[in-house]
Structure formats: C-alpha cells, structure tokens
Amino acid sequence: MYKLIVCDLDETLLDNHAQISKANEQAIKQFVAQGGYFVPNTGRSFLTVQANLKQLGLIGKTDQYVISYNGGAIIENAANQVLATNPLDFATVKKIYDIAQAEHVSGHIYTLENLYIWHPSRSEKDYLAQRNIHYQLVTDDQLSFLKGQPLMKIILQDDDPARRRALGEAIPPQVAAPLTTTYSSSRYVEFNHVNADKGKATQQLAKKLGIKPDEVIALGDNSNDLAMLRAAGLGISVQNGTPEVKAAVDYVTEADNAHNAVAEAIKKFALQ
Incomplete structure (x- = not known):
C-alpha cells in the first residue's frame, strides 16, 4: 500500500492555467482521508503554494509537508515550520x-x-x-x-x-x-x-515518517523531477512529460496535466 505521494506542481498537478482541477483535488483528498501523505515537491518557494494547500485542505496542518526549492527545504505546513535546508553559499x-x-x-x-x-x-x-x-x-x-x-x-x-x-x-x-x-x-x-534534489528530500521525509521507499509514489514531468521519480517505489510521468522522464518511470499516465493526470494515477494505484 502506498502511504506517501510526492508530486511536482507546474505542468504536473497544475493545469495550463496553473489551477488544480476538481478531479485532482477530490482524488488527493480521498488519499489523505485514508491516512496518506500528499506532499507537493516543487522547485518553487513554499510560500507560493499556500493557495494550493488551502484548496487541498492541507494548509496549516500538523504532520503534512511541502518539499520546496527542488529539495532545498522541507517544510511542515503547520506555521510553515522549516525542518531542513540545503542552501548555497x-x-x-x-x-x-x-x-x-x-x-x-x-x-x-x-x-x-x-x-x-x-x-x-x-x-x-x-x-x-x-x-x-x-x-x-x-x-x-x-x-x-x-x-x-x-x-x-x-x-x-x-x-x-x-x-x-x-x-x-x-x-x-x-x-x-x-x-x-x-x-x-x-x-x-x-x-x-549538491545535497539538494527532490529525490534526496523525498527519502529524508519518508524516513522521518517511517515510510519505506516502496511505499512512495512520485509524479512529475521534467528533469528536475527525475531524482524523486527514481527514489520512489513507483515513479509516474504525466503524459506531457519530457522523453527523458517518460523513459525513466514505471508508468506514464494516459492524461496530461490539463486533463486530470494526477487523479488518474491516484485512482489507479493509491486508493484503497
């Protein structure tokens, strides 16, 4: 059973208007309701994803997380507490x-x-x-x-x-x-x-939560997602992923980011 989903935002979870579709939202909420962790794993600042967290019911939550800056920081959503960083000089x-x-x-x-x-x-x-x-x-x-x-x-x-x-x-x-x-x-x-990438941060967070690598799903579309896709037990590319990403994963969704690809993956692999 999969317990943790780490998911890229732009061009993966978000559609071409930078929105989370209703279908994606509902699938994520179902996964969290059954006890899973849904963690945005993004190159962006954690402060820019607060509206997304609010839509998903994760904003301000204890024991829910965001991986930010391509693995440069791990944040707990409650009070945006910084748990770990890997800064440049x-x-x-x-x-x-x-x-x-x-x-x-x-x-x-x-x-x-x-x-x-x-x-x-x-x-x-x-x-x-x-x-x-x-x-x-x-x-x-x-x-x-x-x-x-x-x-x-x-x-x-x-x-x-x-x-x-x-x-x-x-x-x-x-x-x-x-x-x-x-x-x-x-x-x-x-x-x-060099110590910051989405994969290393995924492994660090999974270890903190007591979750094994084979209990992790990762979803992405571009080369900055490759490390997390390879670190997860199940790596998934959305249909609009780059050829390099599609070649590296275990599954490619039939839908692209504009047509509920994340919901497709969650329903197929993660819901009980």
Whole structure:
C-alpha cells in the first residue's frame, strides 16, 4: 500500500492555467482521508503554494509537508515550520549571477522567504503572475544585500532549449562548489546545492515518517523531477512529460496535466 505521494506542481498537478482541477483535488483528498501523505515537491518557494494547500485542505496542518526549492527545504505546513535546508553559499550564487550578466541572461535568486529577479521578459512576468508568485527586482549588482541570508537556489531563464542546456553544462565547471543542475518548465536551468534534489528530500521525509521507499509514489514531468521519480517505489510521468522522464518511470499516465493526470494515477494505484 502506498502511504506517501510526492508530486511536482507546474505542468504536473497544475493545469495550463496553473489551477488544480476538481478531479485532482477530490482524488488527493480521498488519499489523505485514508491516512496518506500528499506532499507537493516543487522547485518553487513554499510560500507560493499556500493557495494550493488551502484548496487541498492541507494548509496549516500538523504532520503534512511541502518539499520546496527542488529539495532545498522541507517544510511542515503547520506555521510553515522549516525542518531542513540545503542552501548555497553566497560566493557560488554571486559567481553564477556574474556569468549570467555577462551572457545577458535573466534569472531568479531564491532566499528562504523571498524571490529576487533580474531583467525578466514580458512572458516571464506573465508566467509568474499566473502562478501568483511575488518577487523583487535586483538593483544591486554586487548582491551585497544577500550576504548572510539562506540562499536556496539560483535559476536562469531562456526560451531557447539549446542555450539553457549550454548554460547548464558550462556553469558548474566555473564554480568552486559542486552543484545539482536541473531543467524545468521548458524555460529554466536551475542550480542547487549538491545535497539538494527532490529525490534526496523525498527519502529524508519518508524516513522521518517511517515510510519505506516502496511505499512512495512520485509524479512529475521534467528533469528536475527525475531524482524523486527514481527514489520512489513507483515513479509516474504525466503524459506531457519530457522523453527523458517518460523513459525513466514505471508508468506514464494516459492524461496530461490539463486533463486530470494526477487523479488518474491516484485512482489507479493509491486508493484503497
């Protein structure tokens, strides 16, 4: 019996309007009602998913959780208590930022509670607004205001997939600290601390809850989901997943994220 479901949000649980469908909501609530844990496992800040948690009846709940920043933080929903973090150091973030500036690439820097963005395009502003993601524009090229803050991840945004891939390959050798590099939402290349990925955080949370790996389901669509899909007893790609993700999982849903793929998976594998 599956006891824990970890699930990506954008392009997996959320439809193309960044909403949770009624069918997905009902299936998740059924799973939780039978004693299961449903844990959003996202690259985003935990603060941006509060409306989703409210819809699912999980907001403010003791013993319910969010994995945030691609595994950079594990949060208990009650009072948004931070249980674990894997932050980057300031020098690493500053180096990646300087490379991005030289390459004229826009991007995001996430602290534990804030998002800072430089040079967002119109489409990027629209993408973030649709998801109710609030941010501040970076005006300090030295990033001195970030010193001493927990830096969860830095991501670069480019619409050209070849350029994203090139940046993802070129940047880590130029940085002293080892990194976890992933890609998401067909728009980002993401850099986390080497100990931060969705899979390691899934294993850490499952161990805390006394849940075995083969009692875990993971659902995702993109390369930043691969670690959790491989860490789970059952890895599931939604139909709109990338070819790389589909090749790595145990099951691919017939439906895509716009047509209740998560509900399909939960009903097929997780409900008693």
